[in-house]
Amino acid sequence: MPDPIYRRPFVNQSGETIPAFGVFEVGGWVDNSKGRSVFRAVKPTKDGKVYYVNGPLAVPNGANGWAASADGHWALYEGSSQPQLNQEYGPKAGSWALHADGKGGFVIIADPRGTAAPPPGFPTGFSSRRIRVKEQAKAEVVNRIQGTAASTATENSPQFLINKIVVLSGVDPRQDPSSEIEAITVQNNLRKAYTNGVDRVIATQSKSDQKWYVETTPAGGGNVITGTLRTDLTTRMTEVTINVLGYSSENPADDTGGVKCFNPQDLIRPGLQPTELRYLFCGNAGAKVTAAQVTPQATGEPAWFLLTVQPPIKPPIQPEDA
Secondary structure (H helix, E strand, C coil): CCCCCEEEEEEECCCCCECCCCEEEEEEEEECCCCCEEEEEECCCCCCCCEEEECCCCECCCCEEEEECCCCEEEEEECCCCCCCCCEEEECCCCCCEECCCCCCEEEEEEEECCCCCCCCCCHHHCCCEEEEEECCCCCCCCEEEEEECCCECCCCCEEEEEEEEEEECCCCCCCCCCCCCCEEEECCCCCCECCCCCEEEEEECCCCCCEEEEECECCCCCEEEEEECCCECCCCCEEEEEEEEECCCCCCCCCCEEEEECCECCCCCCCCCCCCCECCCECCCCEEEEEEECCCCCCCCEEEEEEECCCCCCCCCHHHC
16 A cells, blocks of 8 residues: 555656656556556656656656655755745656746645755655655646537538537637637537537537537536536446536436436547447546536437536546445
8 A cells, every 4th residue: 555645556658767756747547457547657748738746766667656646745856946935846848857947837835955865764865856845736628619500410411510609618619709600610420410500519629630529419408517526437437426516407416415427428539449438537536527418319318418527636446446
């Protein structure tokens, strides 16, 4: 069992040994020998979104390790100036250390030491230049819109138009954000029929090809709820129960204050085989979510589908595996 501070499992796929207290970039997730998802650690690049800090032991290439998951952990730093409390440091491409002129993301909260004594309980070999930091996590914004069909599409139509755009999160794709008639092209990835001026859809912009893909079709009334996950949610889970915190039209919560929400299928992510069916969202218990009530064409019955899930801070575990 790792130290309570170091509870983020990862595998080193950087091609190098990650030093003790070294900062690494999260290059995605991989499944370990037990079938659980762990973070993939690579050397920082200029394009990284999430960075974690290795624990007090060096991790050779290909080996597993544990990264910090609590404020107050030590991290390596480089630079000629003496670090100061509350100063923001960040990673740089090609370095395992934090830098004052890095991209930010970590704030010094204690022990701004140079080559001072090693941390309590560790031998001299751990006395590399280090600072005690806390993370300043920044959630990635997803471009998501709602609109009404502006052209008629059949199940075989590859794409169709939507207008009357409402931005749910991220950027507005219209040239004129005030225009109700400006139309956006959406991919018909769900292979459904849409009627011009009638059917409403929610679409998300893919980061791989920048195209817009249909997520769900909102039900009449536009009932939307906000809440928190009761359990961890993985990309292999078809549904999850959320605790309802707010609602737009009516409160759908059961006697326990919960609502079952479906996790939409991931039909966008490239590289997945049909036998590796995954779902769009994942998150940790307690994460904030939004969901909308929609009526799937296949069943004709209203159901709740997740729209947004707060990004996880550690690999989610399916409840039955906990």
